[in-house]
Amino acid sequence: MHKRTKIISTVGPSTNSSTLLKKLYDKGMNVIRINMSHTSIMDMRKIINEIKALNKKITSSVGVMIDTQGPEIRTANFGKDIELTKGDEILLVSKSQKKKNQLIVDNLSHIKGLKVGGKISLDNGQIDLKITSISKQGIKCLVLDSGIISEKKHVNFPGARIKLPTLTDKDKADLNEALNVGIDFIALSFCRSAKDLKELNKFLSKNNCQPEIFAKVEDQEGVKNIREITKNSDGLMIARGDLGIETDMTNLPYVQRNMVKIASELGKKSIVATQLLESMINKPHPTRAEVSDVTNAVYEGADALMLSGETSIGKHPIKCVQYLRDISLNAERSETLHFESNLKHESDWHTLAATSVKLAKKIDADAIVVLTRSGFTAELISSARPRVPVFAFTNNRATQNKLSISSSIENIFLNFSKDHEKTIKNAFQVLKGAYKFKTKNKLIVISGVFSDIFADAIQIRFLK
The missing domain is CATH 3.40.1380.20 (Pyruvate kinase, C-terminal domain)
Incomplete structure (x- = not known):
């Protein structure tokens, strides 16, 4: 059977070899994603060259997507893990003040619009904090969920504004190297307006390579500007990780459906990403809920589905692609689809x-x-x-x-x-x-x- 929905696989330690990349392709992978938040320049070059070698051996070809790191806010390098207990108070700071119960966060001074009573999420929403006071010393918070936080973990500030450019100096350096080797797609992280896309296009105009640009909409501002973002890009990536933290999680299915619909109306492509088969990072089979989630993305008309940790660090990367292919094929048989x-x-x-x-x-x-x-x-x-x-x-x-x-x-x-x-x-x-x-x-x-x-x-x- 012919699969209509395309599969994007993120490459990482679990799949970073020519043998494994060929196996992913054989099971249905169409595009590889290189996440520059976790990939060195040297490894990026190696992966792209392996895909080029693979493309010489196969009839169709595998595309290469670079995902920029963007203006991420993460916990700093502070050594050993920190245990947080529900009900504790913790102070978020930009540099160490040699105090107890402090958490060092990079680029903290660039967060604007914080309010007492607001929420802060750590490690992709695993631990929530409530802001109790804001001062020159830092942001004092009440811990709402017990857990352990490590260095270099995501920190989200729902509703606040990150006063950092969408295309950072690191992104530009990464893209210069990637463009020299040759890529097909760019996923622009934390795209908030058409202005961000114009800035990227201006940067790309200096290079002979012109990859297609997919806007990653990951916060409330991006959702608000979704139509102008879609019009000025080649497509949308619905990055449900940060999006599910920055917006109301219970409203995320509606946001996803609306974004796929807008992309289709404007003749642009859409990618549904994040936690499609998350349980398979450790387990050999998906949950029934994950199968339904993937099926609904196909029903909605997504052009492509993207695997992240499932294929980059998971224990069963090949089975993940095979499951995604089989679920898509079964969903595509539906007689109710009249796109x-x-x-x-x-x-x-x-x-x-x-x-x-x-x-x-x-x-x-x-x-x-x-x-x-x-x-x-x-x-x-x-x-x-x-x-x-x-x-x-x-x-x-x-x-x-x-x-x-x-x-x-x-x-x-x-x-x-x-x-x-x-x-x-x-x-x-x-x-x-x-x-x-x-x-x-x-x-x-x-x-x-x-x-x-x-x-x-x-x-x-x-x-x-």
Whole structure:
């Protein structure tokens, strides 16, 4: 069966080898994510080069996504763990004051808008604090949950404003190195407005490489500006970790559904991320609730699903991808999914893409074949949510990699001949060889690469 929903796997100690990356691909991985909050420049280069080597051996290709660290607030390096007990008081400080019950937090002075009675969350929401007073000495808090806090753990200030640039100096240094090696996607952490995206685009304009940009919306300000953020990006990453802390957790499913819907309406891609199969970091099988969570993300129309700790530090990374693939395949069988009806016909091109998808359904075609240089044709057809696989053949390696994240698409490199018919025949040979298509399979063939118009040929063909 053909999987329409794409899978993004975060690479880490559990998967940082060429052998394991190939196994992830074999089980259904389409894109690898490198989280620069936890990855060195040296390791990043190594991972990207391993993916490049893998792509030379496979028919479709794996895309590479760099996830910026962004303006994160974390606990400092303070040595041994600190035990917090419910009911205790603790003082958050920016540097050690040699007092008892203190917690050193990096960049604390850059947090604005804190109020007495407000909440602070430690370690991705594991421990909550209540602000009791604010002074020059620091932020005094009441511990609401017992627990142990270690160094370099996330600290969230729901409702407050971090007065740090979304694109930090570290991010720029990381991206310069990544762009030199070659990447396909950037996930911009803590994107709060269109201004953040314009700043990133300005930075990228100085480089020849132009990756697609996915905005990670992780706080209340980002949710408030979601439409302008979506319009100015290539897609959204719904980062449910910080988002579930910065906003009301009980409202998170609605926020997720609305963000996927807005992305679809504006013709942009969406990625649902964080804790999809969290229990599998340690256990060999997901919970029933996790299976339902993944299924709902597919029902909502997400283009891609992302695994984080499950594949970076988990005990069962290969099984995680296999489970995500199988859950997606089962969810995609639902007869209630009619995403093509939501596509807005903003131009003749959109109408043609939607018509092609409806034609494939009407004649019961086995697949749609697209010949494309820029990927534009294939992207439009992907956004129309076809039920059959879309085989996008391109003679551009960068285009091939960028199509790795587009739903329904198998991204394939093919040298184009000056002879239109010869190119189509060569594409058909790939289908018969790598994808086991048989004679008399019915195909919709769309091509715009032999003229200056969007599509100079839309044909119904039978494989010979």
